Amino acid sequence: MKGFKFNGIKAGIKKKDVMDFGIIFSEKPATAAALFTQNKVVAAPVILGRERIKAGVCQAVVVNSGNANCFTGKKGVKDAEQTAALTAHALHIAPELVMVASTGVIGAPLPMDRVEKAIPDLVDTMEPDRVDAFATAILTTDTTAKISTRECRVKGGRFxxxxxxxxxxxxxxxxxxxxxxxxxxxxxxxxxxQSCLKKACDRSFNRICVDGDTSTNDTVIALANGMSKAVLEDSDDSIEFQRCLDEVLLELSRMVVRDGEGATKLVKIQVEGAATPEDALKIAETVAQSNLVKTAVYGEDPNWGRIIAAAGRSGAAMEPDTVDLRFGDVFLVKDGTWQGTAAEVEAAKVMQDKEIEIVLDLKMGQGRDWYLFCDFSEEYVKINADYRS
Incomplete structure (x- = not known):
């Protein structure tokens, strides 16, 4: 990767002695794109980011974990602006070229004395090979860093x-x-x-669910500095870039679900034969968010009735007497008819796997879509009951 540096350090923002402050820096101003949460309650960095991304250029992104800087009023916005300004000063670039992101507990003010003290070290020790440190510094309840890389080629060269x-x-x-x-x-x-990022997110991050909650801080930022000298020359090149970007974001989205709080299984619900693509997505999303489905998956119980019930309340068109439902290759329902206890015994074996595919075929049209989700365990409750302690 040409022209980018990364870093992650301990700034003392978290209560525990771990890395909690990270930076991405481009050696030259990069073209930029971003998407943000649609929650009505948004963090201060999102407010700032929505304004700065309008220019379509960015050179650095600074990220803290342990504090969301959300619901912190005008002071929170000033703190986000000051974080960007202090970082810009250390980098000798314009403040408008710095974007900020935060993640952590909602409502607490950002400890700006610690942020200000940490910025010189954060900048001075950046290196091209410290992406692992950056990926670690932005974690909260995650158990592992999440990184995906692709080397690609277009007619204009490699990137x-x-x-x-x-x-x-x-x-x-x-x-x-x-x-x-x-x-x-x-x-x-x-x-x-921006266009490619939106499409890639719709095909990846917008198809995942851990617990059904949309964050106040959701942010995805893309930077492109052109330092490989590879240039998109035609529509075929654009298609290839989109394919590579899709692969990276899909791999990351799978990592997120696999690392869901307390999760033991990664599940894909594939809906086929829906009356419309929109109906297929409605059903997939409703099944993925069902706590009854998620707990059944955790218990390795092929309780297919919960999936059928979720599909039925999704608001999508559905004719129960025609549907097929299978776990892997095992049909639990065929043409609207339960296939018996022997089928459930085989499906239970499928559910012992760490990754499971569930396919629901409505036989009503050409609509199809999917969602990724994880199971729901006791550990999820424990993690979130103790999150602020």
């Missing part, structure tokens, strides 16, 4: 895409995941980058 994400709980994105950052050394316009 690299690297994506980093954090997210484990409060995941039912309505734009992206809780936080995600994508960098590439490709030369691409901000308009095209």
């Amino acid at each position: 690299t895409i690297t994506g980093v994400a954090k997210g484990s709980g409060m995941i039912k994105p309505n734009m992206a995941t809780m936080l995600s950052f994508v960098v590439t050394d490709l030369d691409i316009s901000s308009i095209l980058l």
Whole structure:
């Protein structure tokens, strides 16, 4: 990856002695694109980011974990602006070229004395190979860092895409995941980058659910500095870039769900034969968010009735007497008819796997879509009961 540096350090923002402050820096101003949460309650960095992304250019992103800087009023916005200004000063760039992101507890003011003290070290120790440190510094309840990289080629040359994400709980994105950052050394316009980012998010982050909660801080930012000298020359090149970006974000989204708070299984619900694509998505999303389905998956119980019931309340068109439902290759329902206890015994074996595919075929049309979700365990309750302690 040409022209990017990363870092992650301990700034003392979290109560525990762990890395909690990270930065991405481009050696030259990069074209930029971003998407933000659609929650009506938004964090101060989102307010600032929505304004700054309008220019379509960014050179640095600074991220803290442990404090969401959300519901902190005018002071929160000033703190986000000051974080950007202090970082810009240390980097010798304009403050408008710095974007900020935060994740953590809602309502507490950002400890600006610690942030200000940490910024010089954060900037002075940046390196091209410290993406792992950055990915670690932005975590909250995550158990592992999430990084995905692709080396790609277009007619104009070779380029690299690297994506980093954090997210484990409060995941039912309505734009992206809780936080995600994508960098590439490709030369691409901000308009095209924004379009590609939106499509990639719709095909990945907007198809995942851990617990049905949309964060106040959801942010995905993409930077492209063009330092590989690779340039998109035609529509085929754009298609190839989109494919590579899709792959990176889909891999990250799978990592997020697999690392869901207390999760033991990754599940894909595939809906086929719906009357419309919109109906297929409605059903997939409703099944993925059903706590009854999620707990059944955790218990390795092929309780197919919960899936049928969720589909039926989704608001999508459905004719129960025609549907097929299978876990892996095992049909539990065929043509609207339960296939018996022997089928459930076989389906229970499928549910012992760490990754499970459930397919619901409505046989009503050509609509199809999918969702990724995880199971719901006792550990999820414990993590969130103790989150602020």
